[in-house]
Amino acid sequence: MVVEPKVKGFICTTAHPVGCEESVRRQIAYCKEKGMVEGPKKVLVIGASTGYGLASRIAVTYGYGAGTIGVSYEKEAKGKRTATAGWYNTKAFEKLAKEDGYYAKSFNGDGFSKEMKDQVIKTIQEDWSEVDLVVYSMAAPRRTLPDGTAVSSVLKTVGSELTNKTIDLRTNEVTEVTVPVATEEEIQNTIKVMGGEDWSDWIHALADAGVLAQNASTVAYSYIGPEVTHAIYKDGSIGQAKKHLYDTSVALTKEFSDIHLSARISVNKALVTQSSAAIPIVPLYISLLYKVMKKEGLHEGCIEQMQRLFTEKFVKQEVDEKGQFRLDDWEMRDSVQDAIKEVWDKITTENIQEYCDIDGYWEDFYHMFGFHYDNVDYAADCEI
Numbered sequence: 001m002v003v004e005p006k007v008k009g010f011i012c013t014t015a016h017p018v019g020c021e022e023s024v025r026r027q028i029a030y031c032k033e034k035g036m037v038e039g040p041k042k043v044l045v046i047g048a049s050t051g052y053g054l055a056s057r058i059a060v061t062y063g064y065g066a067g068t069i070g071v072s073y074e075k076e077a078k079g080k081r082t083a084t085a086g087w088y089n090t091k092a093f094e095k096l097a098k099e100d101g102y103y104a105k106s107f108n109g110d111g112f113s114k115e116m117k118d119q120v121i122k123t124i125q126e127d128w129s130e131v132d133l134v135v136y137s138m139a140a141p142r143r144t145l146p147d148g149t150a151v152s153s154v155l156k157t158v159g160s161e162l163t164n165k166t167i168d169l170r171t172n173e174v175t176e177v178t179v180p181v182a183t184e185e186e187i188q189n190t191i192k193v194m195g196g197e198d199w200s201d202w203i204h205a206l207a208d209a210g211v212l213a214q215n216a217s218t219v220a221y222s223y224i225g226p227e228v229t230h231a232i233y234k235d236g237s238i239g240q241a242k243k244h245l246y247d248t249s250v251a252l253t254k255e256f257s258d259i260h261l262s263a264r265i266s267v268n269k270a271l272v273t274q275s276s277a278a279i280p281i282v283p284l285y286i287s288l289l290y291k292v293m294k295k296e297g298l299h300e301g302c303i304e305q306m307q308r309l310f311t312e313k314f315v316k317q318e319v320d321e322k323g324q325f326r327l328d329d330w331e332m333r334d335s336v337q338d339a340i341k342e343v344w345d346k347i348t349t350e351n352i353q354e355y356c357d358i359d360g361y362w363e364d365f366y367h368m369f370g371f372h373y374d375n376v377d378y379a380a381d382c383e384i
């Protein structure tokens with residue numbers, strides 16, 4: 001079947017299997033070129049199929065020589081409907097990692113569920129006996145709680161509503177968006193979905209089963225960002241969940257001090273992923289950020305970020321005063337943020353190409369779904 005991109009708003013409903021493999025290949029090639037350091041050898045990645053989680057999986061495999069177990073929630077192909085990008089990415093990663101002699105097993109299903117935790121623990125017991133690094137990179141819109149009730153996360157403000165510029169991804173027009181205030185219930189639900197509770201549940205389940213190694217580490221991902229995004233991110237409903245995630249890192253380190261567990265947050269850079277594309281205002285900020293960082297020679301994608309995290313900051317335990325890895329260090333440089341502040345108010349539909357790297361945004365967007373790679377023949381039939 002010939003597969004074409006079908007973009008609807010901030011999502012593409014098709015994915016190209018050959019292009020997704022190309023995306024994984026390129027990420028692997030980047031890490032191979034950067035070389036190896038000493039690090040954990042048995043790594044569990046929760047949320048391993050796209051974005052930061054996939055990049056983490058690749059970075060530890062090719063940066064430490066680690067075996068990986070990956071958990072994700074993706075859709076298989078059905079009839080003429082392609083699988084999701086994460087499904088193809090996972091297949092491609094397993095194939096390529098195994099060709100290179102690395103252990104790689106993947107589970108597809110609800111990472112919030114007890115069943116998934118049990119399956120993963122059983123595999124660790126059978127294949128590894130212990131795990132020494134757990135990466136928590138799940139980004140989900142909803143969660144089914146252990147009692148069966150489903151809760152959803154929202155991307156809203158806290159306190160007062162916010163009107164700011166955004167980009168309409170259907171037309172590339174700069175428009176105004178008013179983000180509504182989250183209710184207390186919505187905030188609590190967002191914390192349930194995107195906060196640290198499930199991360200903590202995973203660590204407890206692994207520890208209770210006796211498969212969490214002495215001196216093990218665990219890391220979960222967060223974002224802070226500049227003032228222009230604070231109302232929607234850091235101080236918004238998602239930010240409340242990220243505060244909970246941070247508090248969880250502190251609580252886990254304390255609780256599991258007997259086995260010397262290190263639980264930390266890595267504050268990453270804002271990048272185009274399937275999750276960030278859904279946040280109002282943020283895509284406009286990202287396309288401006290890309291322009292400024294590329295100009296300064298500081299731009300990184302998910303793989304560059306995760307390669308730097310695991311082969312540099314993690315092994316050196318280079319953290320800020322709150323104990324967090326700061327992969328947003330280059331994004332938050334004064335030179336970068338001053339340049340963004342200077343033009344934010346000036347951006348309009350007419351001058352967006354001048355100030356923002358809108359082409360770079362869309363290139364990353366299409367790449368996420370396996371499209372727009374110059375060495376893939378998109379006119380050719382492929383097996384979906």
Ligand code: NAI
Pocket residue numbers: 046047048049050051052053071072073074086109110111112137138139140141221222223267268269270271272273274275276
């Ligand atoms: P993503 O959408 O690319 O990846 C999400 C992953 O979670 C996928 O592997 C997906 O299959 C998995 N997943 C979703 N629901 C699941 C479920 N119920 N069970 C099992 N797996 C499930 O997202 P992205 O952007 O890589 O986000 C990962 C983390 O990084 C999140 O915590 C996010 O807040 C954080 N982050 C993202 C930034 C960005 O700009 N994209 C910046 C800084 C932090």
